[in-house]
Amino acid sequence: MGNTLWGMEITAEQLSTAFGDTLYMVAISLVFSGLIGLPLGILLVITRNGHILENKWIFNVLNPIINILRSVPFIILLVALIPFTRMIVGSAIGTNAAIVPLIFYAAPYIARLVENSLLEVDKGIIEAAQAMGATTWQIIYRFLIPEGLSSLILTFTTATIGLVGSTAMAGAVGAGGVGDLALAYGYQRFDTMTMVVTVAALVIIVQLLQSTGNFVSKKIRRR
Amino acid sequence: MIEFQNVKKVYQTKKQTVEALKGINLTVEKGDIFGVVGYSGAGKSTLIRLVNLLEHPSDGRVIVGEKDLTSLNPKDLRAEKKKIGMIFQHFNLLNSKTVFDNIAMPLVLSGTPSKEIKERVGELLEFVGLSSKARSYPEQLSGGQKQRIGIARALATNPSILLCDEATSALDPQTTSAVLQLLKKINKEYNITILLITHEMSVIREICNKVAVMEGGCVVEQGSVFEVFAKPQTDIAKNFVRTVIHDEIPQSFLKSIGTHIPIIWKINFIGTTSGTPLLSTISKKYDVHLSVLSANISEIQETPFGNLIIEVTGNKNEVDKAYQYIKDEGILVQEVQING
Numbered sequence: 001m002g003n004t005l006w007g008m009e010i011t012a013e014q015l016s017t018a019f020g021d022t023l024y025m026v027a028i029s030l031v032f033s034g035l036i037g038l039p040l041g042i043l044l045v046i047t048r049n050g051h052i053l054e055n056k057w058i059f060n061v062l063n064p065i066i067n068i069l070r071s072v073p074f075i076i077l078l079v080a081l082i083p084f085t086r087m088i089v090g091s092a093i094g095t096n097a098a099i100v101p102l103i104f105y106a107a108p109y110i111a112r113l114v115e116n117s118l119l120e121v122d123k124g125i126i127e128a129a130q131a132m133g134a135t136t137w138q139i140i141y142r143f144l145i146p147e148g149l150s151s152l153i154l155t156f157t158t159a160t161i162g163l164v165g166s167t168a169m170a171g172a173v174g175a176g177g178v179g180d181l182a183l184a185y186g187y188q189r190f191d192t193m194t195m196v197v198t199v200a201a202l203v204i205i206v207q208l209l210q211s212t213g214n215f216v217s218k219k220i221r222r223r
Numbered sequence: 224m225i226e227f228q229n230v231k232k233v234y235q236t237k238k239q240t241v242e243a244l245k246g247i248n249l250t251v252e253k254g255d256i257f258g259v260v261g262y263s264g265a266g267k268s269t270l271i272r273l274v275n276l277l278e279h280p281s282d283g284r285v286i287v288g289e290k291d292l293t294s295l296n297p298k299d300l301r302a303e304k305k306k307i308g309m310i311f312q313h314f315n316l317l318n319s320k321t322v323f324d325n326i327a328m329p330l331v332l333s334g335t336p337s338k339e340i341k342e343r344v345g346e347l348l349e350f351v352g353l354s355s356k357a358r359s360y361p362e363q364l365s366g367g368q369k370q371r372i373g374i375a376r377a378l379a380t381n382p383s384i385l386l387c388d389e390a391t392s393a394l395d396p397q398t399t400s401a402v403l404q405l406l407k408k409i410n411k412e413y414n415i416t417i418l419l420i421t422h423e424m425s426v427i428r429e430i431c432n433k434v435a436v437m438e439g440g441c442v443v444e445q446g447s448v449f450e451v452f453a454k455p456q457t458d459i460a461k462n463f464v465r466t467v468i469h470d471e472i473p474q475s476f477l478k479s480i481g482t483h484i485p486i487i488w489k490i491n492f493i494g495t496t497s498g499t500p501l502l503s504t505i506s507k508k509y510d511v512h513l514s515v516l517s518a519n520i521s522e523i524q525e526t527p528f529g530n531l532i533i534e535v536t537g538n539k540n541e542v543d544k545a546y547q548y549i550k551d552e553g554i555l556v557q558e559v560q561i562n563g
Contacts, residue, residue, distance in 0.1 A: 124315035
């Protein structure tokens with residue numbers, strides 16, 4: 001045991017490692033789930049009825065799959081994906097192992113949020129783009145995304161905060177992180193001080209994320 | 224330039240089919256400012272969207288500059304669309320981009336070199352009188368300024384046709400007038416054919432040379448603006464004309480009518496004839512008394528268009544002679560029937 005801090009059963013090193021683990025898991029899973037969720041969200045928008053790439057098949061297949069994935073509780077997903085995780089990362093426990101289910105959890109969530117953000121974009125702007133003879137790809141990256149960017153930033157803020165929450169449960173597969181400390185020491189060992197400190201740390205992380213997101217979003221929206 | 228050949232548009236919803244257009248035949252000639260007027264739901268919005276295939280016709284053909292756009296492959300279609308500019312009621316500018324970038328957009332889409340873009344956008348900004356706003360965002364502009372930017376953007380690719388979808392309906396009367404003058408200037412200076420839709424007859428009067436009146440998915444009346452203003456045939460056209468030219472017999476006069484039924488004439492002057500002192504000539508030449516119930520002179524395409532309602536008294540013979548005289552002068556005169 002190293003030096004304990006403020007009467008907690010955990011050391012400062014443990015706390016900072018946990019911080020690092022949380023940030024690592026959130027960052028990596030955010031990148032991957034974003035890479036999957038963003039295109040899926042765009043697809044959900046443009047294939048719907050009356051949109052630029054209207055396609056009943058894609059929409060009607062994609063839509064329920066996303067709903068199903070989103071309705072599975074994270075803890076179940078974590079366990080159910082163990083064989084798959086083992087195949088990908090070579091192990092079913094540890095921080096890297098937690099990232100796989102985190103991506104499965106966050107990607108459909110992001111897809112849905114992206115869909116909502118992009119649906120807010122005025123249809124008139126898409127109409128103007130079509131009138132100009134823009135290609136589908138041009139409509140997406142020259143019109144849809146820039147016009148929805150401010151809202152997309154908030155979307156990704158929400159998704160990131162959601163991921164911070166989910167990492168707490170990733171402790172179940174020995175992933176570590178701040179949430180795991182709160183559960184293992186604060187909750188299960190009745191170490192109130194650890195509980196308070198870890199929860200406070202999570203509150204600070206979430207606050208920081210949200211205010212950064214709000215700030216950037218506002219900056220893009222221009223007043 | 225634009226030809227609608229028996230065009231139909233049917234919308235299929237789960238419960239019902241809606242016939243938005245029921246066989247439209249219209250021809251817009253090169254250089255026209257062609258106005259389509261109608262109440263909301265008449266189908267004019269669908270009509271204008273068929274020209275650049277924002278909507279596809281269910282039946283019939285739309286020929287734009289000798290081409291049926293529905294027969295083109297996607298690449299050729301995009302190229303054709305660049306020859307058709309469009310402006311919108313709610314401007315549809317990108318709020319995330321500056322005025323400069325908004326106007327530049329059609330050029331960016333076609334891969335124009337940035338030096339050329341800079342030149343062209345500068346020209347366009349000057350043309351619409353907003354050079355100082357290049358770095359502003361649409362949010363910082365008034366409605367009229369936004370529409371000027373919309374116009375500049377529509378002109379960026381040097382189109383031969385400009386479609387105006389209720390372009391002034393969200394603007395106040397003064398701004399409307401300024402935007403309409405700009406459209407007129409575009410038509411004259413660049414020889415761009417304009418097709419516009421509106422629910423305001425004043426817009427038609429101010430800039431159009433031809434007009435079509437739509438109701439229930441059909442064109443119920445069409446012709447030169449003069450024809451339709453002077454002699455509207457259908458009730459709906461009459462209603463529209465009445466919104467800008469007040470030629471009603473005053474209520475107070477109607478109330479004062481007893482058992483004697485007065486003779487009332489409606490006289491339309493067009494162009495130079497409105498300058499001739501018609502009334503004084505008649506009252507000198509024939510033994511009739513004239514009293515003016517309503518008089519109105521407005522301008523259509525810079526030509527005076529007068530509207531006069533007079534009550535005529537005198538013996539029948541003289542009255543008939545006077546009537547014939549006006550007719551022989553080539554002036555449009557009609558007897559107005561008063562019921563009751």
